[in-house]
Amino acid sequence: MKKELESFLGAVQKPSRYTGGEYGAILKDKQAVRFRFCLCFPDLYEIGMSHLGSRILYGVYNRDPDIWCERCYAPWTDMEAELRGRGLSLYALESGDPLRAFDMLGFTLQYELNYTNMLNMLDMAGIEPFAAERGEDDPLIVAGGPCVYNCEPVADFFDLIMIGEGEEISPALAHLYMDTRAAGGTKADFLKEAAKLQGVYVPSFYTPLYDEGGRFAGMDVREGAPETVVKTIIEDFDKAYFPSEGIVPSTGIVFDRAMVELFRGCARGCRFCQAGHTYRPLRAKKPETLMAQAKALVQSTGFEELSLSSLSTSDYGELGALCDGLLNWTEGAGVSLSLPSLRADSFKIDLMERVQKVRKSGLTFAPEAGTPRLRDVINKNLTEEDLLSACRIAFDGGWNNVKLYFMLGLPTETDEDLAGIADMAASVLHCWRSSNANKNRGVKITVSVSSFVPKSHTPFQWTGQCPMEELRRKQEFLKEKLKRMRNVTYNYHEAKTSYLEAVFSRGDRRLAPAIYDAWRSGCRMDSWDDCFDLGKWLAAFEKNNVDPAFYANRALDLSDKLPWAHISCGVTDEYFKREYRRAMEGKASPDCLKNCVGCGADRLLKGGKCHV
Amino acid sequence: MYKVRLRFEKEGTARFISHLDLMQVFQRSFSRAAIPLWQTEGFNRHAYVSIALPMPVGVTGRSEFLEFGLNGEEIPPELTDRLNRALPPGIRAIEAYPAVRPVKEMAFGLYRIGISAPGGMSDEQRERAETLLSNHETRLIKKSKSGEKEVALRDFLLGEPAWEPSDGGLAVTLRLGVGQESLSPLAVTRMLKERIPDAKNWDFAVERTEILDAKGEIFR
Numbered sequence A: 001m002k003k004e005l006e007s008f009l010g011a012v013q014k015p016s017r018y019t020g021g022e023y024g025a026i027l028k029d030k031q032a033v034r035f036r037f038c039l040c041f042p043d044l045y046e047i048g049m050s051h052l053g054s055r056i057l058y059g060v061y062n063r064d065p066d067i068w069c070e071r072c073y074a075p076w077t078d079m080e081a082e083l084r085g086r087g088l089s090l091y092a093l094e095s096g097d098p099l100r101a102f103d104m105l106g107f108t109l110q111y112e113l114n115y116t117n118m119l120n121m122l123d124m125a126g127i128e129p130f131a132a133e134r135g136e137d138d139p140l141i142v143a144g145g146p147c148v149y150n151c152e153p154v155a156d157f158f159d160l161i162m163i164g165e166g167e168e169i170s171p172a173l174a175h176l177y178m179d180t181r182a183a184g185g186t187k188a189d190f191l192k193e194a195a196k197l198q199g200v201y202v203p204s205f206y207t208p209l210y211d212e213g214g215r216f217a218g219m220d221v222r223e224g225a226p227e228t229v230v231k232t233i234i235e236d237f238d239k240a241y242f243p244s245e246g247i248v249p250s251t252g253i254v255f256d257r258a259m260v261e262l263f264r265g266c267a268r269g270c271r272f273c274q275a276g277h278t279y280r281p282l283r284a285k286k287p288e289t290l291m292a293q294a295k296a297l298v299q300s301t302g303f304e305e306l307s308l309s310s311l312s313t314s315d316y317g318e319l320g321a322l323c324d325g326l327l328n329w330t331e332g333a334g335v336s337l338s339l340p341s342l343r344a345d346s347f348k349i350d351l352m353e354r355v356q357k358v359r360k361s362g363l364t365f366a367p368e369a370g371t372p373r374l375r376d377v378i379n380k381n382l383t384e385e386d387l388l389s390a391c392r393i394a395f396d397g398g399w400n401n402v403k404l405y406f407m408l409g410l411p412t413e414t415d416e417d418l419a420g421i422a423d424m425a426a427s428v429l430h431c432w433r434s435s436n437a438n439k440n441r442g443v444k445i446t447v448s449v450s451s452f453v454p455k456s457h458t459p460f461q462w463t464g465q466c467p468m469e470e471l472r473r474k475q476e477f478l479k480e481k482l483k484r485m486r487n488v489t490y491n492y493h494e495a496k497t498s499y500l501e502a503v504f505s506r507g508d509r510r511l512a513p514a515i516y517d518a519w520r521s522g523c524r525m526d527s528w529d530d531c532f533d534l535g536k537w538l539a540a541f542e543k544n545n546v547d548p549a550f551y552a553n554r555a556l557d558l559s560d561k562l563p564w565a566h567i568s569c570g571v572t573d574e575y576f577k578r579e580y581r582r583a584m585e586g587k588a589s590p591d592c593l594k595n596c597v598g599c600g601a602d603r604l605l606k607g608g609k610c611h612v
Numbered sequence B: 001m002y003k004v005r006l007r008f009e010k011e012g013t014a015r016f017i018s019h020l021d022l023m024q025v026f027q028r029s030f031s032r033a034a035i036p037l038w039q040t041e042g043f044n045r046h047a048y049v050s051i052a053l054p055m056p057v058g059v060t061g062r063s064e065f066l067e068f069g070l071n072g073e074e075i076p077p078e079l080t081d082r083l084n085r086a087l088p089p090g091i092r093a094i095e096a097y098p099a100v101r102p103v104k105e106m107a108f109g110l111y112r113i114g115i116s117a118p119g120g121m122s123d124e125q126r127e128r129a130e131t132l133l134s135n136h137e138t139r140l141i142k143k144s145k146s147g148e149k150e151v152a153l154r155d156f157l158l159g160e161p162a163w164e165p166s167d168g169g170l171a172v173t174l175r176l177g178v179g180q181e182s183l184s185p186l187a188v189t190r191m192l193k194e195r196i197p198d199a200k201n202w203d204f205a206v207e208r209t210e211i212l213d214a215k216g217e218i219f220r
Helices: A003-009 A052-062 A077-085 A112-124 A146-150 A152-157 A169-182 A187-194 A287-301 A319-333 A349-355 A372-377 A384-396 A415-433 A468-483 A495-505 A509-520 A534-543 A548-552 A573-584 B012-016 B019-032 B079-086 B123-134 B185-195
Strands: A035-041 A067-073 A104-108 A140-144 A160-162 A206-210 A216-221 A258-261 A305-309 A336-338 A363-368 A401-408 A444-451 A488-492 B002-010 B049-051 B060-070 B091-098 B108-116 B139-144 B147-152 B157-166 B169-177 B203-212
Touching (some): A003 B203, A035 A052, A035 A169, A052 A067, A052 A104, A052 A169, A112 A152, A112 A495, A112 A509, A140 A169, A146 A495, A258 A287, A319 A336, A363 A384, A372 A415, A401 A415, A415 A444, A444 A495, A468 A488, A468 A495, A509 A534, A534 A548, B019 B049, B019 B060, B019 B079, B079 B091, B108 B157, B123 B185
Parallel strands (some): A140 A160, A258 A305
Antiparallel strands (some): A206 A216, B002 B091
């Protein structure tokens, strides 16, 4: 930590966000490495340190003796004011060196509402946000993460974007850069070579074209870059690098626990879900591998909780055996297990009983829609009977806190579907009353709703988002329906943040100047309610002649060219179209554990066969 | 439960770890060092650790105390060495011994406050600083969970502050109440900053070097 920070760190909120010096943070001699990389997470430390992907990449880079990988997080507004007021640059936590001292800064784009934080971090480091304005001496600015499947709104800010899983490509790119520089090559030389690698997207080699009506009309590709950039994946996920050590924060973070990753991908194919498509194909680790990784990680970090993470944990084939194996030693060691992302149709009470012996924290289920018809449209293959039987078992087993997640504004949704949400809550309440639960302890049912955001690389990428006013009406409609239900708590996310998410999730390059202007006018920390200011955003759109509704609310034709069509997650366009049509016909599709739906992601594997 | 007292140091980046976070840091460090702690009985079991005196964020501690419970009847050999390999940088275990003397006998903290004035310190400023601390009528703002209140310095001070020159300016050593009747050294530095003309940009480096009992003797 640098001396000049010491005088004011005591005056900012939660200063340990900014000090580094945690157990497990990696220090190297900067003279002894050839490449300095900084993982930049455009949100607060507590959020960024909770991100498993960053932990994996930190380990991947740092096990390479030529590379020193450090970390930087977005400072909260009080820290930003202190740093700017004193003319201090944003710095990396390990060395305390300003970000300009690095060869490469890698931003992970987890969420659209972090875009202004990304610009703010660059600016606080004295780095030009637009790639075209930067010179040979500036660090290379690269990105990865889920948002890069449609990174067009922010593409102009980056020199290079990595599509897909980064375990192998990240150090490979670092070495390509070292070698290019050592041979006297320029940034441009590096980018030209890099663009030949699978999963590498160099935005400056792609110029978007628009027709007279202002609609996207395809990409003009130069420098021999591929027409379609296909993501990279780890083929043998069981053998993939996984850090058996890690940083243990000295302050509370959001997911303050050890995490192992059961599998990558998801078999379910919910039509609204981007992750469910972009992480395909499904690849699982063996229980023995997971047990060894979990034990090593818990012992080296001292975490008192172990989380078995994935997109749908109850779909892990050998979950019971895995939990038994883990409980053999976790119970004695005072380590608790947590199983997020459980589905009500595969809910196994005996498993939950074993895992949560003492504390019965709440259970969360996500039916997403209120009627069987709409659940078929979104391909959430969950019946009310599944939900109620899971709830009955849970209530009988001593749980008295159930949370239900739904989305509003789904394609084809009617008020009848909304009323169905209230009916489901009533059924769950009735289920509690008729269960063997101790009635004196009461019950808490939480109905939590968010607004549907159409995402690229999903079958719903052609649908427009329901207008904001209509979303608000739907929220009120449901509030009325639930008002008189005792024991039912209703909460919902603000529609205005979902609106902005929708603008970016299907946006194109013309949004970059508006994002820049929004940041210039003071937008940052947009994912935090006390900072979000839609008025500033609307003003920035207007200034740049951008109609946000053009992006958020407009339904696209299946024949329209899509601004993200040159980025492929392996799932084919034909599959997305087929699934879109089936959705509109109200037809569900099977999950791929039962029946291959021909999504195309199997082509990413050698031999072209999924391991399911 | 076999109750053990650990004397430790907290400096550098670790100074900014808050009181509540510090207990978790220790719990996880014991776990990494494979030293099993005694678990509380009851519904929500957890390892017993307790830090007797909270310290304001940013203050260095040279001789701080943590109590923890062991299952056995003896302190494992090389406990401090093992713990030191598992603690984050800036926290260092000094010694561990059975917790005999009650924590409530901790009465004062011995603080050293280094004052540096970036533009140099005038004689007037120096005199003003000395007068403010030697005049027992000086009043300052004590902050607590229940709010702020104005208190007299003398009610929390043991003996006289001792001044000495230090690099960049001055240093003062003083004994302030801890525990029930406590006054944060940061209340003193805030007061100096406000009451001394042109002292807004002064930097204060605060250290708690020892914990004392009611008689002013070193507590162990």
